[in-house]
Amino acid sequence: MKIAVMGYGTVGSGVVEVIETHNDIISSRTGGEPLEVARILDLRDFPNDPHRSIFTKNFNDILNDDEIKIVAETMGGINPAFDFTSKLLKKGKAVVTSNKELVAQKGLELLEAAEEGNTNYLFEASVGGGIPIIRPMTQCLAANHIEGIAGILNGTTNFILTKMIEEHMSFEDALCLAQANGYAEKDPTADIEGHDACRKVCILASLAFGKHVYPSQVATEGISNITLEDVAYISSVNGVIKLLGQIKYLSEDRIAAFVSPAVVYNGSQLASVRDVFNAILVRGDAVGDVCFYGRGAGKLPTASAVAADMVDCAKHVVRRKLFGWGAGAEDYVIDYRKHIEMPFYVRAKASGVAVKSAFSEVKFLSRKGQPSDETAFITDSMTENELMKKLDGFDVINIIKVTNY
């Protein structure tokens, strides 16, 4: 069966490699027919690449080739990926992608285009790279009411936090090391400010609860405010700081969804996720907590997930996979600050006495070298708005949510 790849960057070239080196098992999985990479779309020249004869710069070479049944979109970004994907789907070609930005922004429209073309749009690789999460959640947990999801969804920030926690490296030094190792981009904003994790939260929430959640609806906070002082205080109560995407089901018409640093206590499966690894914990009413762990990025892990989606498309040429992903609404994602109660870690220039008079019950934390005018504590469960009211007048240095996962 002929396929095409659009975008010959890290993931796209990985897809070609995985398909060509795994055609034996792919054939056995698809029922005998190997996948043949017939076209690669990229505007750049690759004069020394062994595939040079099948490169094209013209999208129509793929769109109008009736023999090409499945296309991998590994271009990234919204344009022209959206336009290309939309046209391919409407023409009945299956499209698989690792492009989380596109799925988070345009998933609903593209699934509707797939419906129009009676074909499949699959995106397992868009969340958690090679970690199986979309199929397990939509199929294996199909008989569960999902109550919540929490995930370490970005490898770069988890690497930085791991270095801060285990090697007492500063945020800046850890970021430099991540860049030196190729884990972080030159401009690391999308990772460290939580935008990448936010897109994955959108995709997970849309799939889990059937209504499109857009990145603009998800309150997002990155890790650049986290310091070694915070790490030390939280380590004193057997906790670690992780950048978590959290989703909570409230009712058919209301969910909460946010990305932020969060205190995770040791003992949680999420606490032991180190370095560039990702993990996604899903809480179902029948199954309890299930957790999926692995490499959330990287050429071959991500490519193998894209290739597995192609295998699935090859097995289901005529059938559409239903995700039950419908339109959302402006007020579907509520303001968690008003409605979600949780404990908070607070560090402030304040006396213990002042803290005690503002909060009825808190757990004080300590660290080596703690200045006498600095107080750190963990509050009882309350909303963030309630917390801010109590902290009115305090000289607050940092606030971090405490998760119950």
Next chain:
Amino acid sequence: MKIAVMGYGTVGSGVVEVIETHNDIISSRTGGEPLEVARILDLRDFPNDPHRSIFTKNFNDILNDDEIKIVAETMGGINPAFDFTSKLLKKGKAVVTSNKELVAQKGLELLEAAEEGNTNYLFEASVGGGIPIIRPMTQCLAANHIEGIAGILNGTTNFILTKMIEEHMSFEDALCLAQANGYAEKDPTADIEGHDACRKVCILASLAFGKHVYPSQVATEGISNITLEDVAYISSVNGVIKLLGQIKYLSEDRIAAFVSPAVVYNGSQLASVRDVFNAILVRGDAVGDVCFYGRGAGKLPTASAVAADMVDCAKHVVRRKLFGWGAGAEDYVIDYRKHIEMPFYVRAKASGVAVKSAFSEVKFLSRKGQPSDETAFITDSMTENELMKKLDGFDVINIIKVTNY
């Protein structure tokens, strides 16, 4: 769509409960049609059960009811589950099960019966209870050569080992506590001697590599020889003892598969799996290590996996899911003792000098209260047969494999 449940024990009654309390989401997943429990087969009487009108003691009431399209087999055991399942599949009714003993022994024959009836035989619940593992492995990792699998596959033994490690409880006391908590049967043999884990290893190996592996082919060792002294020695090198099922791919025609206690070093995702939780780690050549974690047993977790398989059957009434599970061979599972190299933990009545003269390099371990004539150490990588040769003449107290997962 009408369904039936055979066996109204813990899991079977859970399946009825999950279906009845989740029909809203089940309908949305199946494309609108709710599942209706039309018949329950059990030889016992349940005079006060609200479903009493649909109970039957006659299997033919299900077999010959053309409106029943999907049957959950939650009876357990080989007979009569095998006979019933075989007849249902050949008649074209889909069957889903949590019965690991039956799938491990008769999976191949039942998949062939499903082929004959052009229907599905699904068994997600047979490994890891509610943890999604079969779909993720067969679908999401379809573009990976699987190199190995290691799993904590039995909750009872993991509970006992957790109590030994964290609370220094003896094996006997921990077993009693597991029985008191309902985690272990009155006769705990199947759990503590590794037979339950062995069945799950058979199912995982058959699915991962496409050839049936039978329980008799898997060398199986339980945890009843593990003592607090072993726990202490291994804790001194930041390790824990877990009952692991391990599978290693060697070639198209040769795998290794065994169940035994194993030393897992902290830092591994498997080390932090506590209490009755299970975890399965799959190592793929492209994706690296992925790990699936959750409750491996229990009424509702297992029932929710059975129900999800029924949802899948309802969506695929006419299509057969292909697992590529074929016949095995007598010599397909090699003798790991001869062929698989790994480090070993050894505890013996011996002097350090004697150990040093028999082994070139070892790492000595120590514990509080260690008798002067007792030595414990971890060897270099070698086969178990080589180890036994070197240990000839030693008064060995215990040997535990060290895993590389």
